[in-house]
Amino acid sequence: MDSILITGAASGIGLATARRFHTNGWRVGLLDVNEGALQAVHAELGERCWYRRLDVTDMGQCEAAVAAFAESAGGRLDVLFNSAGVLRMGHFEDLSAEQHRFTLDVNVAGTLQMCLAALPYLKQSRSPRVLNMSSASALYGVPHLASYSASKFAVRGLTEALDLEWRRHGIRVQDLMPPFVNTGMVNKQTFEAPVVRRMGVKLSADDVARAAFDTLQGDPRVHVPVGLPFRFTVLLEKVMPQRATRALMAWLSRD
Incomplete structure (x- = not known):
C-alpha cells in the first residue's frame, strides 16, 4: 500500500489532499500544529489514517514525526507532501x-x-516523491505579500535543486503553483491585497488536491501550475518581456 505524509493536514489544501488520497486507497499520515482538528480528521477517515501534532519549525519534532509514521507504514515513506504554510497580507512595513x-x-x-527528515525513509520506497506547495506568487514578486512571495520563490528554488540532486536516490521533487485558493488562509485575512480583489479567488482546496493526485501519477514537470488561467499566465510570462510582466503586476496590485 502506498503511503503519503502530509503537513498542514488538518485544514485547507492539506485536508482536501488527505481525503482524496485516502479515498483512493492510500495510507495517509496527518501532521499539523492543531491537534484537535487532527483528531477530528482522523475520526472521519478511520482506517489507513495516522496522525501526530507537529510544529514544522522544530527539527526534532520533524524527525520524530517522520520516523513514527514510517515505522507504522513498514519502514518506508512513498510521498512527502509539504502543504503546511502561513500567509500574512499587508503593506510590508505594517x-x-x-x-x-x-x-x-x-x-x-x-x-x-x-525534506531532510524524510530522506532516509524516502530512499526505502520503490517510487519516492516529494511534492511541495509553491504558489503563483513565485512567478513574480507580489506586493502586499512580499515575505510570502519570497518564501515561495525559495520553495521553488529548493524544489528545482533537489529534483536534480536527489536523482542519485531515485527521488522526484516537484511543486504545485496555484493562485489564490478558497481556504481560511486567504479568506480570514484582515487585509485584502488589491491583487486578490482584482484576480479573485477561483480555486478550491479540492482543485489543488486533484492537481496533487494527478501530478503524482507521473506528471514530468518540476513546477505544476494549477488552474487554466494561471497556466495561461505562465505561458505568457515565457514570451513577454519582463517589463510587461512587471507592468501587469503593478496594475493588479495598485491600491
Missing part, C-alpha cells in the same frame, strides 16, 4: 519583523526540515 520571520520559518524552514 507587518512586524516577527510576522515576516514566522512566514519564512514555516514556509521555507519547515519545508526544508521535512
